[in-house]
Amino acid sequence: MSEAVLVSTTVNGDVVEFACPTDEVLLDSLRDRVGLTGVKEGCGTGDCGACSITLDGQLVCSCLVLGVEADGRDITTVEGLTEDGELHPLQQKFIDHAALQCGVCTPGFLVAAKALLDRNPNPTETEIRYALAGNLCRCTGYDKIVRAVQASAKELNKARR
Amino acid sequence: MRYESPATTKEAVALLSKEKGPAFVIAGGTDLLVRMKSGLVEPALLVDVKRIPAMTTIKVMQTGFRVGAAVSGAELGAHKALGKAWPGVVEATNLIGSDQIQGRCTMVGNLCNASPAADSVPALIAAGAKAAIVGKQGRRTAAVEKIITGPGSTSLAKGEVIEALTLPKSSRRTGDAYLRFTPRTEMDIAVVGVGISMTLERGIIKKARVCLGAVAPTPILVPAAADTIIGTKLDDAALAALAAACSDACDPIDDKRGTAAYRIRVAGVLARRVATIAFQRAGGAA
Ligand SMILES: Cc1cc2nc3c(=O)[nH]c(=O)nc-3n(C[C@H](O)[C@H](O)[C@H](O)COP(=O)(O)OP(=O)(O)OC[C@H]3O[C@@H](n4cnc5c(N)ncnc54)[C@H](O)[C@@H]3O)c2cc1C
Ligand code: FES
Ligand code: FES
Numbered sequence: 001m002s003e004a005v006l007v008s009t010t011v012n013g014d015v016v017e018f019a020c021p022t023d024e025v026l027l028d029s030l031r032d033r034v035g036l037t038g039v040k041e042g043c044g045t046g047d048c049g050a051c052s053i054t055l056d057g058q059l060v061c062s063c064l065v066l067g068v069e070a071d072g073r074d075i076t077t078v079e080g081l082t083e084d085g086e087l088h089p090l091q092q093k094f095i096d097h098a099a100l101q102c103g104v105c106t107p108g109f110l111v112a113a114k115a116l117l118d119r120n121p122n123p124t125e126t127e128i129r130y131a132l133a134g135n136l137c138r139c140t141g142y143d144k145i146v147r148a149v150q151a152s153a154k155e156l157n158k159a160r161r
Numbered sequence: 162m163r164y165e166s167p168a169t170t171k172e173a174v175a176l177l178s179k180e181k182g183p184a185f186v187i188a189g190g191t192d193l194l195v196r197m198k199s200g201l202v203e204p205a206l207l208v209d210v211k212r213i214p215a216m217t218t219i220k221v222m223q224t225g226f227r228v229g230a231a232v233s234g235a236e237l238g239a240h241k242a243l244g245k246a247w248p249g250v251v252e253a254t255n256l257i258g259s260d261q262i263q264g265r266c267t268m269v270g271n272l273c274n275a276s277p278a279a280d281s282v283p284a285l286i287a288a289g290a291k292a293a294i295v296g297k298q299g300r301r302t303a304a305v306e307k308i309i310t311g312p313g314s315t316s317l318a319k320g321e322v323i324e325a326l327t328l329p330k331s332s333r334r335t336g337d338a339y340l341r342f343t344p345r346t347e348m349d350i351a352v353v354g355v356g357i358s359m360t361l362e363r364g365i366i367k368k369a370r371v372c373l374g375a376v377a378p379t380p381i382l383v384p385a386a387a388d389t390i391i392g393t394k395l396d397d398a399a400l401a402a403l404a405a406a407c408s409d410a411c412d413p414i415d416d417k418r419g420t421a422a423y424r425i426r427v428a429g430v431l432a433r434r435v436a437t438i439a440f441q442r443a444g445g446a447a
Binding site for chain 2: 002003005022023025044045046047049052055058059060061063064065066068069071112115116130131133134135
């Protein structure tokens with residue numbers, strides 16, 4: 001048995017506290033202790049990106065972070081993308097472009113795509129494909145996802161102007 | 162399992178030295194957590210080094226760069242001066258995994274995991290990087306090529322940690338590069354990796370270091386390959402001799418990613434390409 005440690009961290013702007021076994025990954029803490037089930041487990045080994053979150057602004061796989069490592073850090077999950085109940089343009093464009101089928105990969109794609117657009121508001125198709133190479137989708141064939149990200153970039157840039 | 166996140170390297174060393182059971186440093190965790198999940202290791206103690214300031218910073222010094230052991234691939238990639246001085250080292254590190262993995266992975270974790278195919282290691286060895294090691298007995302420095310002793314094993318003693326890697330100062334006449342060959346463009350393990358650095362004097366290669374990855378139990382520094390290009394302007398004869406020397410130095414295995422014969426061939430081909438890039442970066446005329 002692993003001992004539990006009290007972890008205090010900021011998730012989507014709110015401070016949350018939970019007792020976390022030292023060997024528990026952050027993916028499980030977020031789902032089972034914080035109740036945020038947007039983060040998904042596809043592989044548990046860093047290959048699929050379904051568990052993507054940002055940790056202190058950095059895109060990471062939450063299946064390869066320990067819950068205890070999150071103490072005092074700042075986390076954003078897919079639930080943090082909406083503002084006042086409004087879908088983020090990325091979320092809306094994924095729906096408009098039918099960029100999802102089963103949806104298991106979607107939260108990870110959204111978080112990774114947001115990280116890309118925050119850093120590079122005008123990515124080329126190649127840049128989008130490289131930036132999302134750590135996110136696997138078994139349903140869509142990726143094309144609609146790339147189109148949705150391109151459309152979101154356009155809309156976000158229009159709003160900025 | 163106990164988890165500690167000390168604020169100094171000294172405390173980290175004390176914790177690791179005192180622990181009787183299996184004790185590990187956790188940096189990015191991208192190798193260690195995968196190994197823990199698959200039951201390959203069962204740590205009694207994890208020492209997280211990401212809250213140690215000496216390990217989380219990149220310092221520009223008179224003598225070159227000092228990169229903290231917990232600096233992630235993403236942070237390394239964002240450091241302009243380092244990218245300008247040692248583009249091969251930065252590119253090699255940025256090849257590791259996806260953007261998600263880059264948010265966590267470190268060069269030192271890549272080194273200490275001691276995979277024969279670790280991408281940053283040939284580039285670091287070619288660049289002449291050194292490891293600043295802290296142990297119970299104090300500090301020591303070792304060349305990066307002295308760290309990996311075999312697949313999964315290193316020359317670090319119990320309780321020893323790498324605090325930082327240092328890279329020498331690079332001049333306008335120094336260039337380095339790293340390329341790997343993988344069946345897929347992204348998210349794959351190198352079949353062959355080649356890192357080369359060189360310094361020119363009046364257009365002629367004065368110094369060079371050539372390191373091969375994934376073609377032997379450890380990354381290998383190949384002085385015989387460097388000798389084939391030193392004193393040349395990297396003409397066709399030099400490139401051919403370089404390719405032959407690199408192929409000769411390989412001692413690879415057959416696996417699902419490539420046969421030994423294939424790896425030997427590819428090592429020569431990649432070495433030519435890498436040398437050409439490094440030569441151009443050093444200001445050499447094609
Ligand atoms: C999806 C995926 C893709 C990957 N792709 C690649 C790839 O393309 N190329 C590649 O080379 N690797 C790849 N890797 C492997 C891994 O990401 C790299 O080896 C990475 O650099 C490890 O760094 P880390 O900081 O995460 O190491 P950790 O997992 O934190 O540590 C690895 C080992 O080093 C030890 N260690 C760490 N820091 C220190 C220190 N300061 N002092 C002493 N010991 C230390 C740890 O105890 C552990 O044994 C991949 C991994 C995943 C999950
Ligand atoms: S569940 Fe984390 S990468 Fe697949
Ligand atoms: S929509 Fe099913 S995995 Fe992507």
